[in-house]
Amino acid sequence: MSGDHPRWHTLRVRLTLVAGLVITGAVVLGIVLLYLLQVQSVDRTLDGQLRAYAVEITESAANGAWPRLLAPSTLDADAQAQVLAPDGHVLAATRTLAGLPAMYSTGSGTPRRTAAADGVVPDDVRVVAVRQVVGGQPVTVLAGTPTGLLTQLRDAFTSNLLLGFPVILLVAAVTVWLIVGRVLRPVERIRHAVTEITSADLSRRVPEPGTPDEIGSLARTMNDMLGRLENSAGRQRRFVADASHELRSPLAALRTTLEVGLAHRERAPWPEIAERATRQSQRLEDLIQQLLLLARADEHQLTAQASEVDIGRLLHDIRASTPADGVTIDVQSTGNAVVLGHAGHLERLFRNVLDNAVRHAETSVHIRTTTGRGRVVVEIADDGPGIPVEDRDRVFDRFVRLDGSRDRASGTSGLGLAIAREIVTAHRGGIVITDTGGHGTTVFAWLPHRGP
Incomplete structure (x- = not known):
């Protein structure tokens, strides 16, 4: 496209940039939301499994006598657990944690990692605390399971998203560029046709795409406008030609009358010549007044x-x-x-x-x-x-x-x-x-x- 502005100011470029960013943002937002929903679902599943394991542990010591080693979880083989007394003393634990102090404290209501967990419990562990009364004694069952796979999934998602963002943006921009170019192709043909139409030839028309959309309406409106301009220009040319002809007649008659008198200065009937000249001048004045009135009518000043x-x-x-x-x-x-x-x-x-x-x-x-x-x-x-x-x-x-x-x-x-x-x-x-x-x-x- 030609014009006073650089090419990057064209409507096609601006639409491509805006639409590409919007589409990319929408796609990325959708992926992130889907990922967050999936992670939230996994977290709820893990919490449910750990709570079920804690209930199994409390049921295994219904009489208040805790086994030397807690049985492993039937839902998660990697799950570990400790049973804490109100003073934080470990009453029972699974094999991996047997004989070790409490890995988490629950004084604040939320399990908090202690120094004893360093080197024993991985950093990526999800823990739940379930408070129960067993054998008349309040206890807290801490159940946890490693989430290394979920952490890897988060890391992989982040890296893939960073790598995929420019790809999504490029695909969206190319798609929008092609679609907008196809949509604006009739507009470009209309523009080329308009640049070739001059006041000397208003009979040409812009191509109509034949579609019942805004571009089709634009083409039809422009052709209607060109038709009105052609009719107006035709009337204007006819008006100028007729006005010139009408003005020429009294001027020619006036000039002929005076030339005849001047050719026969001594014998010319000057009173009659003056009377004829006066009539032609009056006719010329009336015609000019009428033309001025029509000009004001064309300017909507009547x-x-x-x-x-x-x-x-x-x-x-x-x-x-x-x-x-x-x-x-x-x-x-x-x-x-x-x-x-x-x-x-x-x-x-x-x-x-x-x-x-x-x-x-x-x-x-x-x-x-x-x-x-x-x-x-x-x-x-x-x-x-x-x-x-x-x-x-x-x-x-x-x-x-x-x-x-x-x-x-x-x-x-x-x-x-x-x-x-x-x-x-x-x-x-x-x-x-x-x-x-x-x-x-x-x-x-x-x-x-x-x-x-």
Whole structure:
């Protein structure tokens, strides 16, 4: 893997180190616990055998008369024993310990090795003390057996564990390295594919492993993102091309008008040339304002500085300032049609729709505002030729003109309804186009209602 960090900083290395140590620690801990349980079981077995031997010894002198030599254990041939009086005097012992003083003292309750045991009793001896009353006299039976084999087992286990730890760690690390490498192989293919994708060609996609896991979800999510980026980049390129074309038209017309005047300085109709230049400049200014508004829409800034806006009053104000050109505009508003939004942008929304309706209407435009179900609905209907069903969604795209409005002399840029949709969407509303009873067009725009 390439990158700014050294190779040992890769996720595969870190996972291998951490997982290898964790697995090794878990294996070693399991072995140690198993060993301790086994040793504890052996210790309990030895203690049980020694206690049983002590009981056998007390039963052999039930009348209080101790034999000269104690009988050996039937469970452990290596076991040795002594019977002590309360003052520590040896009453009886097995053959190996016959005639010797007490090997252990029991004054503290736990058998403690005495100096007499040196050179006689091995160091690795397990001893139990059993107190009994025999023949009316309290005695203590000390029974012990060598544990040299258990000590050897402990030593062998310790040495083998020290030798086996690096082996276990190596095996765990290699296993984790291979597993993680196999798991991350699709991620590496995705990374290589992403590094080869550039803004010039967003049509490529990352390989999908086809598994229903996190890596498969990552690949599908990245491909969805690349699809959105491709669509966005395509729209951006088309927008730049269309904007350049739209800006070129008024600039070319303005330049041509001035060049014609300059070519005939003495005979040119300068007042008419100035009027044409003014119209083209106004058209250019309007187009630039529309493009700036769309840029703010792309940056999600259309609802900044929002306030309460009375849609009914706003529509009456728009109606009063809209040139009718022989078309009757009727406004009806019912209810408290208040919304939360940017007043200037909402005015632009309904002015664009109304201008489009007036431009295509034959005799009248009807505007109606209603409230209900948490929404304010505005209907703007005209009695014009209507819009074909297949074009009703396309007219909201940028720089789209239908056949009836392609004449650039009309002053339209194909941005009015696109801006309207951007504004209504930014205000969490919607806009659609339907028929008007078989003739004309009705635009429905709705916004969230702000009020009781």
